[in-house]
Amino acid sequence: MxxxxxxxxxxxxxxxxxxxxxxxxxxxxxxxxxxxxxxxxxxxxxxxxxxxxxxxxxxxxxxxxxxxxxxxxxxxxLRPAADLDWADDVAYLATGDVEGHRLTLHHVRHFDWHTPHEASGGWERRTYDLRRLQSVDLFVSNWGRPGIAHVLVSFGFSAGGAAEEDFVAFSVEVRRERHERFSEIGGFFKQYELAIIAADERDAVRLRSNVRGERVTLYHVTLAPEARRDLLLALVAAANDLACEPRFYHTITANCTTLMFAMMRRIVEGLPMDHRLLLSGLLPGYIHDHGGLVPGYSLHELRRRGDITQRAREAHDAYDFSRRIREGIPGWASPERRP
Known part of the structure; x- marks a missing residue:
C-alpha cells in the first residue's frame, strides 16, 4: 500500500x-x-x-x-497560428517550386546582422539549378550548454567559370512573435510556432559566429548526388507543407534535429532511433557512426578541424565568405574538389 x-x-x-x-x-x-x-x-x-x-x-x-x-x-x-505579428527574422517561411531541374525558393533571407536583434537586408526569390547541386554541409552552433546546439543544413551549387559557388542554408527555428524571446521551457508548452527558414550563409552563419558569439562547427556530409537532391527536395516539401499548415514548435519532438532525422529516414532506410537525436549537439556523432561524414577521420578530428568560428569572424564582410570558412575542412580541403 x-x-x-x-x-x-x-x-x-x-x-x-x-x-x-x-x-x-x-x-x-x-x-x-x-x-x-x-x-x-x-x-x-x-x-x-x-x-x-x-x-x-x-x-x-x-x-x-x-x-x-x-x-x-x-x-x-489550442491551434498554431499563421498570421501573427512575427519577429522580422521569421516573418516569412521558406517555400519553393520545382520545374524540371530548376528550384525556385521564394523567401531567402539575406540579413546583415548588426546586433543579435537588429539587422538590415530583406528577403528575395532565388533560383537554383538542381543539376549543379554539389554538396551538403552541416553547421552546428553551440552556445555553451552541453549537448544542446542549433543545426543548419547548407546546400552548395557550383556556379561555373570563376564565379563563387552558391550556398543556401536551411534552419528549423522557433517562429516568435515580435515581442517574444525564446524560452526552452516554453518550447514544451505550445508557446511558439515552427518555422523553416532558407537563408544566405553570410546571414545564418555570421549571425551565430560573429554576432551572437557562438561556437560554430562545419561538417561535410558525404551523401550521394541523388540523396543530396532528395534531401533538398524533402526539405522544400516540408517547408511548403508547414507554410500551408502551421505546427507548434516542441523542444524535443519538433525541433531542428528531429525534423531533419525524419527527412533522412525517407532517404536512408534503416536509420535507428538514438538519444543523440534528442540532444542536437550530439548529432554529428550519430551521423559519423552511420558513415555520413568524411571517412578517415575521427569525430574529434572532424570537430577540431571543422571549427570555423575564428575564420568566420576574420572573413566577416568578404564576398567569398563561404569559401573562406571552408578552408582546411575535411572534404573541402582542395579548392578543385568536386564530389
Missing amino acids: ALLDGILRLVLLLATLWGALALGYRAALPPCGRWLVVGLWLLSGVAWLWLAWQGARLGPLAAMTMQMMALLGWWRS
Missing part, C-alpha cells in the same frame, strides 16, 4: 506542476489574470496532495482527474 500511496502522490505532484506550467505559458489572459489562474491551480493541487498525505486516495485522485480532463480539453483546443 505504501508503494501505491507513493505513486499517487507523485502523479498528483506531476499533474500539478505540468498544469501550472501549461497555464502559465499558454493561458490567453493578462499577466495578473494568468498568475491568478496558476495560483488557483497550484492551490488546488496542494490541497489534493495534502489529503493524499493524510491517507485519502479516491477523493484526491478523482478531483485531479476532473481538473486534468478540463485542462486537457482546453489544451487540445
